Amino acid sequence: MxxxxxxxxxxxxxxxxxxxxxxxxxxxxxxxxxxxxxxxxxxxxxxxxxxxxxxxxxxxxxxxxxxxxxxxxxxxxxxxxxxNDHQRSEKIQDWKNEQKADNWMELAFGESLDGEQYTQIANELLAAHGSLYDGFKQAAIHGSEALSETDLTDEEIEALVDTARENVSVPYVTVTGYVDLENPSASGVDGVREALSAAEGNGELPDEIELDVTYVGAPEYRIRVQAPNYKTAEDHLESSADRAIAAIEDEGGSGQFHRDRRTDEE
CATH class of the missing domain: 2.40.50.140 (Nucleic acid-binding proteins)
Structure with missing residues (x-):
């Protein structure tokens, strides 16, 4: 551009x-x-x-x-x-990133993209995120939410997000925690399954979040979260544990969240 x-x-x-x-x-x-x-x-x-x-x-x-x-x-x-050398290297990298984003615009909208539409879409990305590249990067991480404050159409947003997620490499971080779930009530194992389903978000997690819960050894389960940054990852880890504990308590059981894996000596 x-x-x-x-x-x-x-x-x-x-x-x-x-x-x-x-x-x-x-x-x-x-x-x-x-x-x-x-x-x-x-x-x-x-x-x-x-x-x-x-x-x-x-x-x-x-x-x-x-x-x-x-x-x-x-x-x-x-x-x-x-x-200086640092400024030169950083600026060249930014320029190369913008060239990539320019190509992604063509991938997103094909040969039908004319100069007027290109300028209109580009201006929306620039206003929202400062550059074309950062607009695509945020779309790859946060999906349509990253472009919700723009005046882009739903079809334009969908095309941008799809292209971003196919082409942009974004950094992800992983955090891990553990939750102990015990259920001596009549619901027993079924109650624990309900708690685990709640921990996994019941299929309602944002697209940029990967969360899985695995069995470690009774009564311990590992919660692993992958997200674009540590704050988001930590928030979803804690929320996952809170959901599991609330669900098991509703079943008459108890739960406890901890950051490190329990050992036999504890």
Missing amino acids: KYSGWPEPGELVVGKIDEIEDFGVFVDLQEYEDKRGLAHVSEVASGWIKNVRDHVSEGQITVCKVLDVDRSAQQIDLSIKDV
Whole structure:
């Protein structure tokens, strides 16, 4: 996706060096439509420069800092030397991520996607999550909920979520806890089964949550939760244990949640 506007002073931009002169370097801005900037020779590298080509080459992708923008003169002043290695690496990665997201837009909507619809959908993702890539990432993690505050149609949201979940790699964390379930009442094993079903969420968990309950050894059961982040995982772990304990108590039994597995010596 290329922006139709202008970059702002202080912004980091990705550019392709397309012309080198003794007085400086012309850079084609990869994120903006029909925008070209100039890095004066004094902004190419620190210290005295004998030959600009010792520091840059035509066709090279680089990251520049925008020093000044003069729209009336159609001029953008850039600096290459003011960008450190960390900023350069991070910006290039963000740019590559946006290119991926651009391809995902085509996967989501196919050849029927025209420029107007693309811009409308992209603007909604940018407003909600700051970038196309983060919009897809959040859709992969949280599903349609991540796009519920946008003005996108249900069909557009479904297409975005489906594409995100097929293409975006998201980090997941896993947490584990244990619950002891005892039921001396008449419902016996059936009551424990009800408690385990409650622990597993009765089929009503969000799509981004994976939760399973396994038998360890009487009366202990392991609850394992996989989620996009620790807070969400911990919340679902505790909720799972609470549901199991409430269900077993309704059956006349008792339950107890603990983080570590019991040992025979305890």
